Structure formats: structure tokens, C-alpha cells
Amino acid sequence: MFTIDHLGIAVKSLASAKAIYEKLGLSVSPEETVEAEKVRLVMVPVGESRLELLEPTCEDSVIARFLAKRGEGLHHVCLRVPDLPAAVARLKQDGVRLVAEEIKIGAGGHRYVFVHPASTGGVLLELVDSAH
Amino acid sequence: MFTIDHLGIAVKSLASAKAIYEKLGLSVSPEETVEAEKVRLVMVPVGESRLELLEPTCEDSVIARFLAKRGEGLHHVCLRVPDLPAAVARLKQDGVRLVAEEIKIGAGGHRYVFVHPASTGGVLLELVDSAH
Numbered sequence: 001m002f003t004i005d006h007l008g009i010a011v012k013s014l015a016s017a018k019a020i021y022e023k024l025g026l027s028v029s030p031e032e033t034v035e036a037e038k039v040r041l042v043m044v045p046v047g048e049s050r051l052e053l054l055e056p057t058c059e060d061s062v063i064a065r066f067l068a069k070r071g072e073g074l075h076h077v078c079l080r081v082p083d084l085p086a087a088v089a090r091l092k093q094d095g096v097r098l099v100a101e102e103i104k105i106g107a108g109g110h111r112y113v114f115v116h117p118a119s120t121g122g123v124l125l126e127l128v129d130s131a132h
Numbered sequence: 133m134f135t136i137d138h139l140g141i142a143v144k145s146l147a148s149a150k151a152i153y154e155k156l157g158l159s160v161s162p163e164e165t166v167e168a169e170k171v172r173l174v175m176v177p178v179g180e181s182r183l184e185l186l187e188p189t190c191e192d193s194v195i196a197r198f199l200a201k202r203g204e205g206l207h208h209v210c211l212r213v214p215d216l217p218a219a220v221a222r223l224k225q226d227g228v229r230l231v232a233e234e235i236k237i238g239a240g241g242h243r244y245v246f247v248h249p250a251s252t253g254g255v256l257l258e259l260v261d262s263a264h
Contacts, residue, residue, distance in 0.1 A: 001179070002156075002157075002158055002178045002179055003178060003179030003180070003181075004136055004139075004178050004179060004181045007136075007139070007209065009253050009254070009255055010253075010254070011253035011254065012253075016253075017252065017253030020223075020228060020247065020251050020252050020253075020257070023222055023223055023226050023228065024134075024211070024213060024219055024222075024223075024259075025134075025213075025214070025219070026134055046134045046135060046136050046211060047133070047134055047135030047136060047180050047181075047212075048135070048179055048180055048181075049135075049136045049179075049180075049181065053253060071254055072249070072253050072254025072255075073206070073249070073253070073254030073255055074205070074206040074209070074254075074255060077139065077206070079156070079178060080179075081156060081157075082157070087156055087157070090155055090156075091152075091155055091156075094155055096152060096155065115152065117204070117205070119152050120149065120152050121141050121142075121143035121144075121148075121149030121152075121185060121204050121205070122141070122142070122143065122203055122204025122205030122206075123141055123204075123205055123206060125152070127156075
């Protein structure tokens with residue numbers, strides 16, 4: 001089963017970016033800091049998906065560099081796929097460009113890989129395993 | 133009930149942008165042209181949402197101008213909201229910037245409004261009525 005797991009959105013200020021979603025009547029999670037990623041974030045559940053608003057905690061955060069280069073906006077789209085190792089093997093066989101060649105293990109043990117925007121129509125595409 | 137209805141992604145070439153989704157095992161709709169919008173598009177259903185890949189059919193298409201300015205990537209996020217007129221009234225009351233002040237009627241009779249990226253953390257946000 002494929003789903004959009006979440007959209008990662010780079011913002012300068014969580015407080016101002018989350019307001020629109022609260023005004024729409026969506027629930028917004030409390031702010032949490034992920035030290036390893038140098039971001040502060042809130043999650044906004046939308047149906048089976050989530051919006052993930054990401055504010056950098058320091059200037060050498062990946063999100064800070066994205067904001068400096070591109071400004072606020074969508075940072076990545078995360079799709080949940082039925083069989084991540086099989087999907088990655090197929091993409092590599094077809095010469096699709098991945099950000100890193102191997103599947104990584106993230107917080108909470110979830111497995112993920114990023115597909116480079118050059119292969120997706122300009123969207124940084126994260127794939128996670130729906131088995132998790 | 134809120135859902136992500138679709139993500140609109142501006143691409144230079146449908147043929148090359150859709151390949152990654154086919155390789156992942158997603159089904160991609162046949163190409164269709166929407167003359168009024170000056171775009172050719174395919175839809176990629178993903179769970180309760182869809183990815184909408186948009187290729188301009190001529191240089192004065194909104195999508196062509198977007199590509200010239202920003203390059204390929206996410207053009208808009210469309211959320212399905214429970215009560216569109218109430219949501220729009222609430223946003224206007226709170227001073228949220230809309231692209232046009234009134235709800236419009238699109239193809240197939242669906243009602244929609246766009247919220248300006250300045251109010252959403254850099255994302256052009258389309259709202260549609262889940263009653264439709």
C-alpha cells in the first residue's frame with residue numbers, strides 16, 4: 001500500500017507558519033526539537049498524511065541552508081512504499097539517482113532512502129517502508 | 133474530514149518525470165491536456181491523495197512561468213477541507229492573504245480557493261471542498 005507519509009516544509013518561524021493550519025481547524029502537535037537534525041518541528045496530521053513544519057535551530061542545519069538558497073517552501077515529499085528494499089533495488093538497476101546508495105535507519109528504527117530531485121521532477125523524494 | 137487531495141508538481145517533461153513513479157510500482161494515468169490551464173498532466177494516485185504532474189503546453193502557461201522562475205518542483209499543495217466557505221470566512225477575518233478573494237468554480241464544478249505562500253510558510257495552498 002502506497003501513501004503520502006508526510007510533506008516536509010522548511011519555514012523560518014514555526015509560530016507563524018503553523019497559524020494557518022490552526023485557523024483551518026487542523027490540530028498541530030506541540031513543538032519538539034530533533035537535535036541530530038538541528039531542527040525544531042511540529043506535525044500537522046491531515047487524513048492518512050502529515051505536514052511536517054521544520055524550523056532550523058542553527059545556521060549549519062540542512063534546513064537553514066535550504067532556506068538561504070531557496071526560501072521557505074516544500075523541502076521533501078515522503079512516500080510510504082510496500083517493499084522498500086525491492087523498490088530501491090529496482091531504482092538502482094534503472095539508474096535512478098539516490099542521495100545515498102544504502103537504506104538508512106532513522107529515529108525509532110524506521111528505514112528510509114532519499115531519491116535525488118534530478119530523477120523526480122525537482123522533488124526531493126523520501127521513501128520509507130510501510131512494513132514499519 | 134481533512135485530506136491532502138493532491139500535490140501539483142511542475143515538470144519540464146511528463147515522460148521523464150513520471151518514470152520514477154512507474155518504477156516504484158505506482159499507476160500513472162494517461163496524459164491529458166487541460167486547454168484552459170495550458171498544461172498537459174498525469175495523475176498518480178497515492179493512497180487517499182494524488183500527485184499531479186504538470187507540463188506546460190506553451191510559454192505563457194502559469195506552469196511555464198513557474199519553471200522559468202523556480203525550476204522544476206512542487207507548485208502547490210491541495211487540501212480538502214470540511215466546510216470551504218466557513219474556512220475562507222475565518223481566514224479572511226484573520227487577515228490571511230488569499231490569491232483571489234472569492235471562491236471559484238473549477239472544472240467539474242468543484243469549488244476552490246488559493247492561499248498565498250506568504251501566509252503558509254512558502255507553500256501555495258489550494259483549498260477544495262470535501263462536500264464535492
